[in-house]
Amino acid sequence: MLQSSLLSMLPEIRHGFFTRDGGVSDGFYASLNAGLGSRDAPERVAENRARMAAALGVARDRLVSLPIWDIAMQTEGNASLRVLSYAETIEDPLLREAVEIDGFEETRHKQVLSNLVQAYGIPLAPEPEYLRPRHPEWAFLLAGFCECVDTFFAFGLFALAKRSGFFPPALVDTFEPVVQEEGRHILFFVNWVAWHRRNLPLWQRVLFAAKIFSVWAFLIWERIGIALDGARGAQAGTGAPDNNFVFTGSKGALTCRPLH
Numbered sequence: 001m002l003q004s005s006l007l008s009m010l011p012e013i014r015h016g017f018f019t020r021d022g023g024v025s026d027g028f029y030a031s032l033n034a035g036l037g038s039r040d041a042p043e044r045v046a047e048n049r050a051r052m053a054a055a056l057g058v059a060r061d062r063l064v065s066l067p068i069w070d071i072a073m074q075t076e077g078n079a080s081l082r083v084l085s086y087a088e089t090i091e092d093p094l095l096r097e098a099v100e101i102d103g104f105e106e107t108r109h110k111q112v113l114s115n116l117v118q119a120y121g122i123p124l125a126p127e128p129e130y131l132r133p134r135h136p137e138w139a140f141l142l143a144g145f146c147e148c149v150d151t152f153f154a155f156g157l158f159a160l161a162k163r164s165g166f167f168p169p170a171l172v173d174t175f176e177p178v179v180q181e182e183g184r185h186i187l188f189f190v191n192w193v194a195w196h197r198r199n200l201p202l203w204q205r206v207l208f209a210a211k212i213f214s215v216w217a218f219l220i221w222e223r224i225g226i227a228l229d230g231a232r233g234a235q236a237g238t239g240a241p242d243n244n245f246v247f248t249g250s251k252g253a254l255t256c257r258p259l260h
Helices: 042-056 059-065 069-087 093-119 136-164 169-198 202-236
Strands: none
Touching: 042 136, 069 093, 069 136, 093 169, 136 169, 136 202, 169 202
């Protein structure tokens, strides 16, 4: 990487002029090809762009600047407790085991995030106390539908970060199994909702539908509040830290605060 001595005198500006050396592409694109519109293999372009970002020292800054880590950690902590709390109420041993595995994986996702923020030195706010829900089934529904909303945004954001090289390939490889597990959680959850409804007496199906409606009402109301908070912060000049992120940042996609 070549740098200008004049630009280097300006500490607020990071710059670099990259040569063709130091990349992973071969053939016509050898070797440090960063062109997203080229016919080079996308995974090679992503790796090259990640190396360029690392050379400029912005790879860590990008991760640290994302306004999602506190919310993601708390979401996984709440989801794990909600899922495991509901599992304790299930009498069928096979179904209970399946839900417990779901909860175990949510706990593991939180551990992956914890290791990530420690490795990159990302500061986090103190975690709140995770309280057991008073209504386990309602809390399980909240965790499940919240996960459905999360992935609508998170999967798309993850794919964009992967294709653009925003995340280094090592980070993508770390989160790929998490993404796959989240997908399986959704498949399990939506099938559980259909199966559970089918096995309820007709009068209880009405109550179950009302419970699902109340969960969605809570999620929509919560997101309206998040959007309004972000708008007020922008007008006041303080600005929510996630105002430049999709749907008022990942906060809109990744929250789901506990309701006790």
